[in-house]
Amino acid sequence: MRLFNTLTRKVEEFKPQRSWEVKIYCCGPTVYDFAHIGHSRTYINNDVLIRSLKWLGYRVKSVMNITDVGHLTSDSDTGEDKMEKKAKAEKKDIVEIAKFYTDDFWEMCRQLNIGRPDLITPATKYIQEMIKLIKVLEQKGLVYKTSDGVYFDTSKVKNYGELGRVDIEGLRAGWRVDKGEKKNPTDFALWKFSPKTEKRQMEWQSPWGIGFPGWHIECSAMSLKHLGPTLDIHCGGVDHIQVHHTNEICQSEAATGKKFANYWFHSNHLTVNGEKMSKSLKNFIRVKDLIAKGYDPLTLRYLFLTSHYRTKMNFTYQALEAAKEAYGKLQSMVWSCREDRARTNLSAEKLAKVQELGQRFKAAVEEDLAMPQAIAIVWETMKSNAPSEDKWELIRDWDQVLGLNLGQARKPALPEEIKNLMSLRQKLRQEKRWEEADKIREEIEKQGYQVQDKRI
Known part of the structure; x- marks a missing residue:
């Protein structure tokens, strides 16, 4: 199998640390608001990756976090904690907020047939692991204390920003006069102190003072605990490359002295009618909204499979309508094959054709998850003169990767x-x-x- 590695900017032969096992960590949601279809594209792509690895014979161990503390409104370690801010706005307990939006996220995943990871790790359950990791960095002389927290000194490590090709000198040149107490523009918070003027709902004692963990240290602590110092694959959205994933690498490798992740798998952005999705533009779309309009949520999954995970994708209802028609037609054809699957003796020509289709689908999956080509092969198969039984067997097998529930296709209503x-x-x-x-x-x-x- 070959995968694009964001770290090297190349499509590389995938070689796990153990020939039969793959360790994957996926960045999960910050559960302060509803998940939207932009999020769903990332998690569908992660799901296709995991399904493909399993289909190819690997044993996958996957971990995904739930960020329920520490994610501030600014990547520069300023602003409010998103969870605390939401709790204030809704006048609710943070635990209640986290549960509500976590449940909503998993419901979206269920509707889109996204499998659950082997282990789900809420950040608030790993505070002691985070404190322990910060202590390791402190013992190595890599941290410093300011009036508002404990920070990682990025000037003390080599190759900072390699993943995101961060222009450190450019950032330094444009650094504002009011830079505060940070020594370098790329330094980031490992632990933030609680404000002296108010009491947070979520805060913990630490060797440095009462406060809460920085966002980046959370993922490092949880992945190190459950998957060890080196991951085979780290998944996430492209919006995390420059800061979050860059800082994960920095602190993890500084602590362990080992490479943090061998392959970085990033899904590209989804826009809506050419614009970034946001509530202010009133184009914030949830899967629930599509269901209310009469769409099968797997229509959205089908639509996302027609675009490669590394390409930017623009969502329109016109495209969704086309996907609805195509997915419905595909279900109808699969149902027909299932109903008419009397075994026939294959001619040498037809046998060769069936085998070729199987080989080409596998090749598409193995070539950096080329799902648009895989979908094209599905259609070629269904329109071919191969016997219905063979079409049915191929589709059932391939759907382990696609996740479109084609094996459960029912008799459709004719258009x-x-x-x-x-x-x-x-x-x-x-x-x-x-x-x-x-x-x-x-x-x-x-x-x-x-x-x-x-x-x-």
């Missing part, structure tokens, strides 16, 4: 267009206008439907 063509063809046959009826039959079959005639 009005197809119903009208069927009625017209029946009338032509009754009038014995066989040539015209055959042309209608060809048109119906081009649309992906099989026609079975009865004697007139």
Whole structure:
């Protein structure tokens, strides 16, 4: 299998540390608000990666965090904790806020057929592991204390910012006069002190003072505990490359002296009608909103599979409508194959064709998860003259990767267009206008439907 590695900016042969096992860490949601379809694209891509690895025979151990503390409103370690801010706005307990939005996230995943990781790690359950990790960094002389927290001194490590190609000198040149107590523009908080003027809902005692962990230290502490010093693959969105993932690498490798992750798997942005998704633009779309409009949530999954995970994707309802039609047609064709799957003896030519289709689908999966090509092969298979039984077996096998629940396809309702063509063809046959009826039959079959005639 070959995967694009963000660290090297190359598609590389994937070689796990153990030939049969893959250790994966995925950045999970900060549960202060509803998950939207931009988030869902990232988690669908992560899911396809994990499904593909399992399908190819690897044993996968996956961990995903839930950020329920420490994620500030600014990447520069300033602003309010998003969880605390939400709790104040809704006048609720943070535990209640976290549970509500965590449940919403998992419901979205269920609707999109996204599998759960082997281990889910809420940040608040690992505070002592985070304090222990900060102590290790402190003992190595890599941290310093300010009036508002404990910071990592990035000037003391080599290759800081390699993942995100961070222009450190450029940042330093543009650093504002009011830089505060930070020694370098890229330094980041490991532990933040609670404000003296107010009591936070979530704060803990530490060797440095009462406070809460920085966002970046959370992922490092949890992944190190459950997956060891070196991950095979770290997953996330491209928006985390420059800061969050860069800082994870910095602190983890400084603490262990070992490479943090061998491969970095990043999903690209999703826009809506060409614009960034935001509540202010009123284009914040949840999967629940699509269901309310009558869309099967797996239609969205199908749509996302038609675009490579590394490309930017623009969501429009026009594209979703096209995906709805295509996914519905595909379900219909799969259902037909399932109903008509009497085993026949394959000719050498057909056997070779079936084997070739299987090999090409596998090759698409192995070439950096080329899902658009994989979907194209699915359609080629369904439109081929291969026996229904063989089509059914291929689709059931491939759906372990696609996750479209094609094995559960039910008898579909025929579209009005197809119903009208069927009625017209029946009338032509009754009038014995066989040539015209055959042309209608060809048109119906081009649309992906099989026609079975009865004697007139």
